[in-house]
Amino acid sequence: xxxxxxxxxxxxxxxxxxxxxxxxxxxxxAAPSKAARRPAPHRFKKPAVRGLRPAARWTYxxxxxxxxxxxxxxxKKQTANSDSxxxxxxxxxxxxxxxxxxxxxxxxxxxxxxxxxxxxxDSLFALYRECNGKWPVIIDHYSGSTERTMxxxxxxxxxxxxxxxxxxxxxxxxxxxxxxMYEMLNNFNAKQEASRKKLAxxxxxxxxxxxxxxxxxxxxxQRIMMNQATxxxxxxxxxxxxxxxxxxxxxxxxxxxxxxxxxxxxxxxDRMKKNQRLRPTGNPTFDGMAGVASTSxxxxxxxxxxxxxxxxxxxxxxxxxxxxxxxxNELSKADLLRFGVVQSHxxxxxxxxxxxxxxxxxxxxxxxxxxxxxxxxxTHIGVPDLIALPTPPVVEQFESIMSKVHALIDLRKVAEKxxxxxxxxxxxxxx
Amino acid sequence: xxxxxxxxxxxxxxxxxxIIGNTACDxxxxxxxxxxxxxxxxxxxxxxxxxxxxxxxxxxxxxxxxKLHHTYNDASRTIEAPGPFEVxxxxxxxxxxxxxxxxxxxxxxxxxYREHYLVLAPYGSEEQQAKQKSQNLVVAERLExxxxxxxxxxxxKALTNEDQFNWLKVKQGQGKGKKPTYVFKGNADPxxxxxxxxxxxxxxxxxGLGAGGAWSSQFERQVLAQLQQSTAVLDQMLDEEKAxxxxxxxxxxxxxxxVGAAAK
Numbered sequence: 001x002x003x004x005x006x007x008x009x010x011x012x013x014x015x016x017x018x019x020x021x022x023x024x025x026x027x028x029x030a031a032p033s034k035a036a037r038r039p040a041p042h043r044f045k046k047p048a049v050r051g052l053r054p055a056a057r058w059t060y061x062x063x064x065x066x067x068x069x070x071x072x073x074x075x076k077k078q079t080a081n082s083d084s085x086x087x088x089x090x091x092x093x094x095x096x097x098x099x100x101x102x103x104x105x106x107x108x109x110x111x112x113x114x115x116x117x118x119x120x121x122d123s124l125f126a127l128y129r130e131c132n133g134k135w136p137v138i139i140d141h142y143s144g145s146t147e148r149t150m151x152x153x154x155x156x157x158x159x160x161x162x163x164x165x166x167x168x169x170x171x172x173x174x175x176x177x178x179x180x181m182y183e184m185l186n187n188f189n190a191k192q193e194a195s196r197k198k199l200a201x202x203x204x205x206x207x208x209x210x211x212x213x214x215x216x217x218x219x220x221x222q223r224i225m226m227n228q229a230t231x232x233x234x235x236x237x238x239x240x241x242x243x244x245x246x247x248x249x250x251x252x253x254x255x256x257x258x259x260x261x262x263x264x265x266x267x268x269x270d271r272m273k274k275n276q277r278l279r280p281t282g283n284p285t286f287d288g289m290a291g292v293a294s295t296s297x298x299x300x301x302x303x304x305x306x307x308x309x310x311x312x313x314x315x316x317x318x319x320x321x322x323x324x325x326x327x328x329n330e331l332s333k334a335d336l337l338r339f340g341v342v343q344s345h346x347x348x349x350x351x352x353x354x355x356x357x358x359x360x361x362x363x364x365x366x367x368x369x370x371x372x373x374x375x376x377x378x379t380h381i382g383v384p385d386l387i388a389l390p391t392p393p394v395v396e397q398f399e400s401i402m403s404k405v406h407a408l409i410d411l412r413k414v415a416e417k418x419x420x421x422x423x424x425x426x427x428x429x430x431x
Numbered sequence: 432x433x434x435x436x437x438x439x440x441x442x443x444x445x446x447x448x449x450i451i452g453n454t455a456c457d458x459x460x461x462x463x464x465x466x467x468x469x470x471x472x473x474x475x476x477x478x479x480x481x482x483x484x485x486x487x488x489x490x491x492x493x494x495x496x497x498k499l500h501h502t503y504n505d506a507s508r509t510i511e512a513p514g515p516f517e518v519x520x521x522x523x524x525x526x527x528x529x530x531x532x533x534x535x536x537x538x539x540x541x542x543x544y545r546e547h548y549l550v551l552a553p554y555g556s557e558e559q560q561a562k563q564k565s566q567n568l569v570v571a572e573r574l575e576x577x578x579x580x581x582x583x584x585x586x587x588k589a590l591t592n593e594d595q596f597n598w599l600k601v602k603q604g605q606g607k608g609k610k611p612t613y614v615f616k617g618n619a620d621p622x623x624x625x626x627x628x629x630x631x632x633x634x635x636x637x638x639g640l641g642a643g644g645a646w647s648s649q650f651e652r653q654v655l656a657q658l659q660q661s662t663a664v665l666d667q668m669l670d671e672e673k674a675x676x677x678x679x680x681x682x683x684x685x686x687x688x689x690v691g692a693a694a695k
Contacts, residue, residue: 339486339591340446340623348444348580352540355446355576381664382657388573389646389654391625397658404665411672418679425686 064091099129100164110163116156120144124153125160151190158188260286355390362402370409377405439581445590447579447623449488450646451530452572453477455551460567463521471521473551477528478517482646486595486623489513491535491579491586496542498529525549532577537585545575574646625651 060073102111107118123144131137139150162185169178206214263286270278336343363378365371383401387394455475458467463474479495481488489512497508497518508518527548534540550571553563563569582590589595625648 335591337624338622339595340448341591342444342446344442344444348442350580352534352543353578353580354543354545355578356573377665377668378661381661381668383661384657386573387654387658389651390574390576391651394651394654394658397655397662401658401662401665404662404669408665408669408672411669411676415672415676415679418676418683422679422683422686425683429686 095132097129097133099125099133100161102160102164106164106167110167111160113156113159120146121156121160124157128157149194151194154193155188155190158185162186355392355395356387358395359387359390359398362399373409374405377408438584440584440587441581443581443587445579445582445587447488447491447577447590448482448485448625448646449575449577450478450480450482450572451545451547451575452570453528453547453549455549455569455571456567458521462519467521470523472523474519474521475549475551476517476519477530477547477549478515479530479532480515480517482623482625484599484622487598488516489535490589490592490595491538491577492516492532493535494533496531496533498531500524500526522551525551535586535589537583537589538579539583539586540579 057078058075059078060075063072063074107121111121113121124138124142127138127141131141135150135154138153142148142153162182165178165182165185171179171182174182267278270276363371363374365374378401381401383398387398453475455473456463458472458474459465460474467474477497479488479492492512494509494511495514495516497510499506499508499518499520500522503520503522510516510518525548527546530545530547531542532545533542550569553560553569554571555563579586579590625646
């Protein structure tokens with residue numbers, strides 16, 4: 001149902017400022033009768049207040065005279081306070097071109113080129129000046145004796161510009177911007193430029209199916225790259241799960257044959273034991289030598305290996321061994337040192353221990369007398385009560401001292417006994 | 432705790448050096464209440480701290496309880512990670528402070544006790560004492576090495592994590608739209624080992640009095656040399672003892688012979 005507001009909206013903003021009674025909430029019963037009363041929607045009703053707006057007044061700015069003697073006026077609407085002085089607002093767009101200049105002498109000395117005559121060069125420069133350096137216009141206007149492409153013109157022009165620049169300011173005394181300019185001019189590569197344009201042109205005139213194909217290919221590439229990350233992650237995870245030992249030269253069971261031999265060795269070793277932990281596979285090709293005779297033969301030939309094999313078997317049996325080896329392999333030797341990790345083959349005490357305990361506990365013996373004796377000796381030889389630095393070498397040194405201290409105490413005990421005996425004996429002898 | 436996390440890394444020990452010690456000074460001194468409580472003549476701070484270039488302690492240390500002398504108000508002071516694990520007090524007497532170390536959850540270890548005897552008066556050689564007096568600062572600290580034997584796998588991972596050195600990093604570079612990067616500013620790579628040389632402006636190691644900077648392999652060699660000297664003395668004593676034993680045996684033999692002869 002078209003209300004007045006809708007129509008106004010349709011007619012546009014032009015007439016919207018005229019006072020319009022708002023559609024408002026019309027009672028629902030009244031609405032159909034209103035629509036019926038109106039025969040047709042108003043079409044482009046001219047606003048009643050037309051002509052009330054004052055006519056626009058126009059003034060103009062006189063531009064400063066240009067070089068070629070022309071001048072022009074720039075018209076604009078007059079506003080209330082349009083007493084503004086004529087400002088040359090557009091003067092800054094009147095850019096003057098900096099075209100390199102040369103004379104006959106310089107040309108003869110530096111700028112000669114077998115493909116260009118002086119006249120041609122002169123006309124190129126004149127054209128450049130005239131066309132304000134717009135190359136598409138220049139190539140349009142250029143009419144020389146020989147057919148030339150825009151790239152030819154450009155390379156000629158740029159090389160001359162660079163030469164003149166270097167003549168005016170030697171390269172050694174150029175500022176950074178000058179040198180950048182010089183570099184740019186010198187690096188102009190006509191062939192590359194031409195091929196670039198050709199490529200761009202080809203790109204412009206592509207057919208629809210080619211465009212489509214490219215889009216498809218690009219999206220395909222996109223998809224592959226997206227999946228690459230997840231694929232990599234999955235692979236990494238798989239590898240981690242497998243936790244395969246890194247095959248190195250020291251790993252001697254690389255081939256299946258070697259593995260079979262190894263299995264046979266383990267099996268043979270296991271048979272020697274009371275409680276057998278390995279079961280034969282039942283396949284004679286793998287289990288090999290069923291007889292005792294062949295077992296003994298293999299034992300004699302692999303006596304050394306067998307020990308190692310047995311040890312390996314024992315280590316590899318607990319399931320904890322596999323992930324554990326992975327843990328310690330993760331760190332390099334330097335990192336192990338950095339993080340203070342010590343790999344020990346001795347039996348470690350459980351839980352937390354302090355290195356300094358190794359420096360204090362041995363001082364205390366079971367009896368107070370013994371403890372005092374130890375303390376006396378240590379003080380005598382100048383070992384401080386508190387050693388502030390319990391590093392492994394210090395602990396080792398201290399332990400060697402302690403063993404010597406104990407040896408000394410033992411010796412003294414013996415000495416005491418012997419002296420007693422000596423006294424008794426000598427008394428006996430004297431009597 | 433699930434069984435998997437309590438699995439231990441066999442045959443592996445992770446060691447961490449840290450410093451237990453205290454500083455003390457005559458009151459009044461900055462940082463301590465002024466005027467000091469009645470009869471209190473010394474201000475002291477007991478602390479546990481990592482090596483200046485070492486890994487973060489909070490990896491393994493969850494909280495520390497310092498048990499002061501029972502005459503103090505609120506005698507057991509507990510400090511939770513991240514610390515600093517230190518207690519500042521004033522007093523007049525020396526006593527042994529019981530320090531209880533609580534370990535991180537994943538370590539699965541019970542808390543352990545260490546003891547530190549509070550040192551307030553200057554000590555050491557006369558020269559050292561004079562220095563301590565002139566600086567009004569007594570530092571008594573020792574290096575402690577904690578050994579985690581066969582840590583749990585989780586704990587082992589935490590102890591070998593590069594993030595432990597993050598506390599040493601300094602924020603650097605705040606380019607627009609860039610995340611600030613954190614870099615090590617010290618001239619030595621951070622490590623859990625003792626540094627080769629004392630780090631803090633080349634302060635020489637002074638018999639365990641150094642304020643953290645003295646803990647170096649250089650100092651370790653000094654201690655070792657001292658112990659070796661002691662060993663040499665001990666060896667000499669052993670030799671003398673052996674010589675005496677030899678002599679006695681000869682005498683005994685002689686006496687025995689005479690006795691034997693007399694018996695005949």
